[in-house]
Amino acid sequence: MGKEIERRFLVKGDGWRGLGEGVDFQQGFLSTVKERVVRVRVAGPKATLTIKGISEGISRLEFEYVIPREEARSILDNLCERPWIEKTRHRIPIGDVVWEVDEFRGANQGLIMAEVELHDENQVVDLPDWIGREVSTDARFFNANLVHTPFSLWGSPDMFD
Numbered sequence: 001m002g003k004e005i006e007r008r009f010l011v012k013g014d015g016w017r018g019l020g021e022g023v024d025f026q027q028g029f030l031s032t033v034k035e036r037v038v039r040v041r042v043a044g045p046k047a048t049l050t051i052k053g054i055s056e057g058i059s060r061l062e063f064e065y066v067i068p069r070e071e072a073r074s075i076l077d078n079l080c081e082r083p084w085i086e087k088t089r090h091r092i093p094i095g096d097v098v099w100e101v102d103e104f105r106g107a108n109q110g111l112i113m114a115e116v117e118l119h120d121e122n123q124v125v126d127l128p129d130w131i132g133r134e135v136s137t138d139a140r141f142f143n144a145n146l147v148h149t150p151f152s153l154w155g156s157p158d159m160f161d
Contacts, residue, residue: 004052004062005121007136011112012160015130016101020092025102028080032144039144040067040075043089047072058121058136083107083150085143097125107150110157113141132160 027041037052047069053061076084086106092099097116104111113135116125135141140149 002062002064003059005059005118005123006115007058007118007125007134008113008115008141009127009134009136010132010160011101011114011130012132013130016090016092016099016114016128020090020099020101022088022090022103025085025087025089026076027085027143028076028082029144029147030075030079030081032081032147034139037144040072040080042069042072042076045069049075055137055142058118081147083147085146094128095126099128104146104151107152108146109152111141111146111151111155112160 023044025041025043027039030038030040035054037050039050039052041048041050047067048064049067049072050062050064052063083106085104085108087102087104087108090101090103092101097118099114099116101112101114104113114131118125139145140154
């Protein structure tokens with residue numbers, strides 16, 4: 001059984017830029033109910049189908065499967081809710097963790113978040129100076145919710161201070 005333990009933060013400033021290579025993502029959702037989220041993602045040459053359970057704090061069940069890219073494109077084009085989530089993900093290794101900084105485009109333009117996956121909920125992580133406010137349990141920042149209520153409708157630049 002897969003389990004995701006993840007903390008998410010808003011990103012402040014540009015100190016993260018240039019620290020990790022970016023890959024463009026497009027992802028769509030087949031289900032966005034909080035009890036079960038089903039996502040299709042195309043990230044560069046790779047495509048996945050992911051099923052996530054309800055969040056309990058910063059943990060939830062997660063199952064991810066590699067699928068053919070052509071099938072993922074067809075699912076995105078024909079079955080997923082709109083708008084898709086479009087972003088560039090930058091992977092930045094620091095110490096014994098890898099930070100993933102997502103710079104959103106499209107309806108979520110202006111949102112930049114960083115996430116880090118943990119081994120357990122009590123794992124201590126040193127926060128780089130470009131990490132801002134933690135939003136791990138703020139449902140507005142869940143990708144599945146950004147489909148229905150994009151950042152452009154409610155977010156503001158002062159959130160990152």
